[in-house]
Amino acid sequence: MSVLKTALGSLGTTRKQPGMISQLQSSFDRYKCTWDECQQRLPGDKELRDHLSAHSVDALAHWACGSICTWQGCKFKAKFKTTHQFNTHLENIHAKPLLCTRSRCTYKRPFKNEYELERHNSSKHSAERPWECPYDYCPSETRAFARKDKWLKHIREVQHENDAFCLYHHCYFSTIRAGKGFEDRKEISTHFNLWHSGRAVDGYGCALGSCGNTGKRDRWHLLGLQQHLQIQHKIVLGLDSLQTGLKGTDHIFRSQQVPFDLYNKWIDCEICASQTLQTPLGNTTSTSAQFGMAPI
Known part of the structure; x- marks a missing residue:
């Protein structure tokens, strides 16, 4: 027995x-070894980690680029193209299993990476639903989501009023002027995924020049803000510099963030200026200097 x-x-x-x-x-x-032909039981965590690491060395020695995992008993069928990919798999799945540590969690299998573990925690162990439907009039009963992929799925599958165009200020007027909206629902979700954040705390905005008079916030990703500054204000900044300049702020780009060498060179946003600073003849301002505007 x-x-x-x-x-x-x-x-x-x-x-x-x-x-x-x-x-x-x-x-x-x-503390049981997961190598099929071994099944040895170790006295503690350290001993088990050392034991599994030894099997990892053996698995790596028998692995060839482009082949499946050589850990005996591994059920993953994916092929690994690089040594780095295979080593990551060995560590997260076998040698140092990336497991959910929440008490009473019934999911016992290891996760491939930190992203999957975070998704699991968001779905199963968090009551927060920070990803919100961006549309004011949404027919769905569920308008907030725990994960980004669920948020994008909602945008892609649920039809909203006037969603042929992006609802955010600068995107909306840019596409209206171009006369070309989204061609299908997949294009809508792709646009939001690339350019906008579903979480208010992550979104970026601009309040430079006339952009500060609209009261609109575009909830861009950092890349979206970078593109806006370059196209509409002629301010060219790297993503790292832009992120550093906005660190600790409310993520709104203002005159304080304009580099000293560009302070008198930036131009006003044509989209916002055309709505907020019209002359009696209907002409719009194009630069802050033309109207004697001080950057805000």
Whole structure:
């Protein structure tokens, strides 16, 4: 009789104590090697990690570029193109399994990467739903989501009023002027994924010149703000410089963030200026200097 069966037998009638049996089984298997032909049980975490690392070396030695995992008993069928990809797989799945550490979580399998673990935690262990539908009039009962992919799926599948054009200020007027909206629902979700944030805390905006008079915030990704500054204000900044300049702020680009060498060279946003600073003849301002505007 095995050690486990002996332990279970000492519990008496097993039907009355399923929780205790499950706990004992889990504790018994906790330090068990996952290499099929090994199945050795180790005394603790450190010993198990060292033991699994030794198997990783063996698996790597028998692996060839473009082949599947060589860990005995691995059920993954994906082929790994680089050594880095395979080493990441070995570490997260086998040598140092990336597991959910929440108590009472029923999902016991390791995750391929931190992103998948974060998705799991957002879906299963968080009550927060920070990804919000951007449309004011949404026919769906569910308008907030725990994960970005669910948010994008909502935008792609649920039809909203006037969603042939992006609802955010600068995108809307740019596409209206071009006379070309979204061709299909997939293009809508692709646009939001590339340019806008579904979480208010992550979104960026511009309040430079006339952009500060519209009261609109575009919830751009950082790349979207960078493109806006370059096209509409002729301010060219790298993503790292832009992010550093906005660190610790409300993510709104203002005159304080304009580099000293560009302070008197930036131009006003034509889209916003045409709505907020019209002359009696209907002409619009094109630069802050033309109207004696001080950058805000």
